[in-house]
Amino acid sequence: MILLIWVKYKIKKISILRYITQLLFFLLILYLSIIGVWKGVLLLVIFGITLFFGRFFCGWICPFGLYMDTVTLLRRYLGIPYWLLPKNLNQTLHKTRYVVAFMILLLALPSFILGSTGLLELTNFIWLRPPFIPYTIFLGPLQPIILPWQPPFGALFEINGIYFTYPYAGEILMYLQKSGFALPLAAIFVGVTLGASFKIRRFWCRFCPTGISFAAINRTKQFQVLPLLSLDKDGEKCTKCGICKRVCPVQVTEIYEKKTGKIATSMCMLCLRCVEMCPQKNCLRLKMANKVI
Ligand code: SF4
Ligand code: SF4
Ligand code: SF4
Known part of the structure; x- marks a missing residue:
């Protein structure tokens, strides 16, 4: 089903x-x-x-x-x-x-x-x-x-x-x-x-x-050297359509508001719904140890 x-x-x-x-x-x-x-x-x-x-x-x-x-x-x-x-x-x-x-x-x-x-x-x-x-x-x-x-x-x-x-x-x-x-x-x-x-x-x-x-843990600076997984945004590809903000199950807005670079918010649970729904190819990406995966 x-x-x-x-x-x-x-x-x-x-x-x-x-x-x-x-x-x-x-x-x-x-x-x-x-x-x-x-x-x-x-x-x-x-x-x-x-x-x-x-x-x-x-x-x-x-x-x-x-x-x-x-x-x-x-x-x-x-x-x-x-x-x-x-x-x-x-x-x-x-x-x-x-x-x-x-x-x-x-x-x-x-x-x-x-x-x-x-x-x-x-x-x-x-x-x-x-x-x-x-x-x-x-x-x-x-x-x-x-x-x-x-x-x-x-x-x-x-x-x-x-x-x-x-x-x-x-x-x-x-x-x-x-x-x-x-x-x-x-x-x-x-x-x-x-x-x-x-x-x-x-x-x-x-x-x-x-x-x-x-x-x-995510917010504590001492631990921020460790996280390997992160969301990254290529601001040049973003058309500000707002889909990422709408589909996020916990209503993270930084993904939309941030101009470019790493999305660092303690609310994000890395479900990647925004990544799969973003209409612009490679605009939102998941990075592991700074490499796109
Ligand atoms: S869904 Fe993609 S293109 Fe649309 S606002 Fe979000 S990041 Fe930008
Ligand atoms: S990965 Fe999931 S929780 Fe994080 S901003 Fe995207 S949709 Fe929201
Ligand atoms: S542990 Fe995380 S996913 Fe589970 S109920 Fe709490 S906030 Fe939600």
Whole structure:
């Protein structure tokens, strides 16, 4: 069916390659989850990838990105137009994510300071036990939606030993388990993110603390010597048609505004949709170690 959608709408080769890559990584992450590889290891690997390939993970690997892209494909198939967020709002959300990520990092501090889980149990702050538990929030987007075993933080529902879950659903269930609102809130989160992704491409990516932590690496000058992958624009070939700006799923505008040279923005997740849709040959290019690929 996916192939039929692409044939019908003549989406180009990069999108096909990207979707297949996302599916393969989804299967790999599912397999790693089944054999019990600790997702913290995965997160460290992903941070390593980010040092060399920028936000390639967000564009080509992230399972939550795959779910949102699948909803986008469905919307396209139905011929329903998408909404664009106002530019200022989009950029504000992008900046707000830094604050959210920083607050998550701070959540582990009390455990270090108090050094005792007993005291924390009194306050019922179960998410502070042991110190690194809060950082599982950064792993939310890696959550496969189907698991043949009960996920440690809980699942949305279960049918014949198959557990259905969703990014962040486990964390919501864990943090709010004693409130009685956990399951309804998790269900609302699923509904809101899938529903909003139907009209706003990569909806959750505008809020995601994981994505912003990768973006923070991208922005840090000390790490900027490492990224091998980058987008580059040949300003002489650009006709200012604006297509790149319109097709970008996270509404990066620098690709359009920048006159020429390397496009360095922490919002770009290197999905290459702008590259494949730019009507001017070799105007937008992907470079690896300064060589066009
Ligand atoms: S921003 Fe978050 S949800 Fe979006 S692709 Fe990156 S890690 Fe995944
Ligand atoms: S799509 Fe290509 S030609 Fe059009 S504005 Fe963007 S870079 Fe320029
Ligand atoms: S600027 Fe281009 S490569 Fe970057 S996220 Fe937007 S469409 Fe993808």
